[in-house]
Amino acid sequence: MSTAEQIKSRLDITDVVQSYIKLQKAGANFKANCPFHNEKTPSFFVSPARQSWHCFGCSRGGDMFSFVMEIEGVDFLESLKILADRAGVEVEKIDKNRQNERLRLLQLMDEAVKFYETELRKNADVVAYLKKRGMKGETAKAFNIGFAPAGWNNLRDYLKDKGYSESEMEKAGMIVKSAKAQAGYYDRFRSRIMFPISSASGQTVGFSGRIFGEEGTDSGGKYINSPQTVLYDKSGILYGFDKAKNEIRKKDACVIVEGQMDAVMSYQAGIVNAVAVSGTALTVEHLKLIKRLTEKIIMAFDKDEAGARASSKGIDMALAEGFEVKIAVSPSGKDPADAVLDSPESWVKAVSEAKNVIEFYLELFDERKDIERKILPYIAVLQSEMEKAGWVKKISEKLKIKEDAVWDELKKVKLAPKPLGSLASKSNLEAKLPSENSKQTRLEFMRNKLLGIALWQNDTKDQGLKPIIDEFIAFKKDEIDGCPPEKKNRLILEAELFFSEEASLANEFLKIKKEIEKEEIKAELESMTEKIKELEMANESEESGELKLKQYLDDFHKLTKKLNDIVFL
């Protein structure tokens, strides 16, 4: 059995997909809003029976590997590794045979994590500092927190011993080439507490290092992060997402905090659905990642931030993308990490009592100009007119002015153009791509439908259906043999979804077959009409032209009769 087959025999596609997106039961199958294109009604289906998935909106589909490839944005080998880890299947063999660069670099990062974790245990003062901040040993372990010791070549030498080249270390962002000639490379992270940054599937792709001690001060600020590398795409990674994702789906909400410590300490306090943007602003990519699991976000601010962050781009964007946005501020006004240090319960309470962002700012501001400048932009981007009206009413009540006056102000709010690559504009792009569905003519559509039923009912025991299917399959043998497996899978799933409730599939099958014949004749008639027109236009007086025309007209009448026969059959 191949590694891929072993993995498939141990894992269920429903579980794999479910770990990324919320699925609803739909008969024998499961459905969801497609994670790969923007939609409001689910056209993404998973079939446990066939261990396959398909989206009727964007025509993507396949098996569990292709799903992981799509959703993680990785190649096949890496999807194999991700699922092998899950299934507990050894991939050592593949690694030896086809060690592609990405896999080598991921292993290098794992080694770096090990090195930093060992160093942390050796440095009692760092452990003492983390304890002082309230972090428990088990929490540090869960997040693989480590320590990069002072000195220029500690990691480089360690990784060299493990068989990695300097060029690989540089590609992974772990060492830096010295500006001085002949000085060679040095460790990027020195004298820093190390937070590994993981991809959605939990593979370490980068680090964030928090300053500790003297030596770190010579370069960079309080935090430095890995640079953009082949592994680490800064805009698309949320710290802690790999650990939070299941809980985000279950709780149907994602808590967004500022720094790594905030995410780690929230986790320790029992708020497992927390992720950190770690220094950057919230991006469209972040929102995309979250939207697969929930459309509700809770932003955590400390007291100083809360006011300053009013009219933040991130909130704007989230609202415009249809997210429900809430704001959580701890009672002490401290950031989440410090709030948890004081009292974990207080932070849990703050999150559970988070307020809708507009309501939050309506309570915070009293001045008309603040309300108009800072709150109206949030209302302007809302997708629902009903919701808008609700807020306009509240504002008019609070400011004791007429609703019309608020509406007037609201109309003046200039909406920022949607950033390129926003969720909505991306789906517009996708819509322009020739998807299989849009290209399909009615005829192709029905032919595929028929083929789907035939493949689905290939070994049917139904006495009425069996001879019809057998005949069709024999007739279409070449076409069926040449049909790619993904297409077969899609057609079968489609047929099952359409016809599983059908009382007489045999009747339905014959009806579609008849429809197809009708369409085929219609197409032929159309092309013939064209030819007749051309001949008449050419006004050929010669005998050959007359004969041709007569022949065409004859054929035309025959076809028309055939069409009528079918219609009134």
Ligand SMILES: [Zn+2]
């Ligand atoms: Zn789709």
